[in-house]
Amino acid sequence: MxxxxxxxxxxxxxxxxxxxxxxxxxxxxxxxxIDDADLGRLDALAEHLVLxxxxxxxxxxxPARHVFNVTSGSVRVYKLLSDGRRQITGFLxxxxxxxxxxxxxxVFSAEAIEPATACRFRKSDYRTLIRETPALExxxxxxxxxxxxxxxxxxxxxxxxxxxxxxxxxxxDLPDHDPVRATVAGHVxxxxxxxxxxxxxxxxxxxxxRVLTRLKTSGVIRLLSxxxxxxxxxxxxxxxxxxEA
Amino acid sequence: MxxxxxxxxxxxxxxxxxxxxxxxxxxxxxxxxIDDADLGRLDALAEHLVLxxxxxxxxxxxPARHVFNVTSGSVRVYKLLSDGRRQITGFLxxxxxxxxxxxxxxVFSAEAIEPATACRFRKSDYRTLIRETPALExxxxxxxxxxxxxxxxxxxxxxxxxxxxxxxxxxxDLPDHDPVRATVAGHVxxxxxxxxxxxxxxxxxxxxxRVLTRLKTSGVIRLLSxxxxxxxxxxxxxxxxxxEA
DNA sequence: CGCAGCCTTGACCATTATCAACGCTGGTGG
DNA sequence: CCACCAGCGTTGATAATGGTCAAGGCTGCG
Numbered sequence: 330m331x332x333x334x335x336x337x338x339x340x341x342x343x344x345x346x347x348x349x350x351x352x353x354x355x356x357x358x359x360x361x362x363i364d365d366a367d368l369g370r371l372d373a374l375a376e377h378l379v380l381x382x383x384x385x386x387x388x389x390x391x392p393a394r395h396v397f398n399v400t401s402g403s404v405r406v407y408k409l410l411s412d413g414r415r416q417i418t419g420f421l422x423x424x425x426x427x428x429x430x431x432x433x434x435x436v437f438s439a440e441a442i443e444p445a446t447a448c449r450f451r452k453s454d455y456r457t458l459i460r461e462t463p464a465l466e467x468x469x470x471x472x473x474x475x476x477x478x479x480x481x482x483x484x485x486x487x488x489x490x491x492x493x494x495x496x497x498x499x500x501x502d503l504p505d506h507d508p509v510r511a512t513v514a515g516h517v518x519x520x521x522x523x524x525x526x527x528x529x530x531x532x533x534x535x536x537x538x539r540v541l542t543r544l545k546t547s548g549v550i551r552l553l554s555x556x557x558x559x560x561x562x563x564x565x566x567x568x569x570x571x572x573e574a
Numbered sequence: 575m576x577x578x579x580x581x582x583x584x585x586x587x588x589x590x591x592x593x594x595x596x597x598x599x600x601x602x603x604x605x606x607x608i609d610d611a612d613l614g615r616l617d618a619l620a621e622h623l624v625l626x627x628x629x630x631x632x633x634x635x636x637p638a639r640h641v642f643n644v645t646s647g648s649v650r651v652y653k654l655l656s657d658g659r660r661q662i663t664g665f666l667x668x669x670x671x672x673x674x675x676x677x678x679x680x681v682f683s684a685e686a687i688e689p690a691t692a693c694r695f696r697k698s699d700y701r702t703l704i705r706e707t708p709a710l711e712x713x714x715x716x717x718x719x720x721x722x723x724x725x726x727x728x729x730x731x732x733x734x735x736x737x738x739x740x741x742x743x744x745x746x747d748l749p750d751h752d753p754v755r756a757t758v759a760g761h762v763x764x765x766x767x768x769x770x771x772x773x774x775x776x777x778x779x780x781x782x783x784r785v786l787t788r789l790k791t792s793g794v795i796r797l798l799s800x801x802x803x804x805x806x807x808x809x810x811x812x813x814x815x816x817x818e819a
Numbered sequence: 820c821g822c823a824g825c826c827t828t829g830a831c832c833a834t835t836a837t838c839a840a841c842g843c844t845g846g847t848g849g
Numbered sequence: 850c851c852a853c854c855a856g857c858g859t860t861g862a863t864a865a866t867g868g869t870c871a872a873g874g875c876t877g878c879g
Contacts, residue, residue, distance in 0.1 A: 531733030
């Protein structure tokens, strides 16, 4: 959501030959114009991380020494106010990038939601690589710009949508961001808690819970478990997400 | 706020020799590593636009054929819901970029707030230039990443801050974005209407007006006119912006 | 001078937050 | 193996922030 996003599925398959040994996924596997020699250099520089739920990749305020590429699982990115209010600015999944947007120190925190793996690069290595690999740079610029568009959508959600519209939008958008998980149409997996959903949508847990109950009661969705649900009436949900219901 | 931002002030002065004839400002004047030959090619490709208040540079949904660089005045960038609700995702000033973030069609609209000028490039030209000018690409990537950080701050504002905190944050941040206007410390110029401020902060005009009145009554700011104000107690306003008051 | 457009202020209302109680579920230890 | 406990989720009652509706005031321009 928040940082640059790769499209790892096809890549991982096409180029498995050179995949990362530690996590099985290929770091920086931005599909497209990057040749194997460049990808090899990336692999050589990657450190591989295995994260338990709640473990931090990045802490706001720490010196920004690394750049990350999530290779499996899911990650929350957030900022805090001094009194503890939290805004989750994005959920990241396999293929997403992290830590490109910062200057001297990180301006946000990032933690694993579920068990996750990531590749880590020293920022100096990253800068050199960028300089020497125009195709990589172009891909990152393109992705950064798409992330800006996503950020605009989230601003619309946070600034102008009702709680029902926010939750509906969230349920519709979430599957798009998790490219690895086999996406059965209409099936939504929620690796995050209600609190995390609330902090992402600018609501409280209670409001999220009430809206989900309302959607369930009206037959628009079906809750299979706390973390799995089916969209029963996608057209209705879409209308709700856009404020047409 | 929203798109890539140049630092035109120093540039404009240092390189006036080759400044744009139509608007007096130099398009794509990203200070730093771009040499004169490249800047010359940029100049040659620029179309110069003069905009009256309310005139559109970009309409959401139109085919994305151009990329823009604001050279004077100010511009609002926004998205609409079908029922007319508007979220302004950013205000742009001299030096800001616009239209890089899109695919086939624009996903937001952009209109002049005050009389403004901009340079316009055909997207195909822009792509070629990018490809041939690594320094330009690097500068744009860097700026895109900084814009992502700014977007995260706005999400925090929209999702978690109170009306008082939103207005305080806005008054403190605004001067940073308008690099051309001579910024007397503590003096804030508001080229936009109350409605535009409200649509940027996710509030209504009435709430914005009430908060400004409250800040005025408590002596934190002084309203010189509808569009000019002074911050009398910057420390207090900063505390308010971070939720510490 | 008058009007249009924007801004301010006030009264009231609604959505969502807060506070509180209860329920479910999964893990652990007796 | 069962029971308890902790953590998360749901539901309900109440409160408050900000929205809505309405009236009136400035300001700048014709």
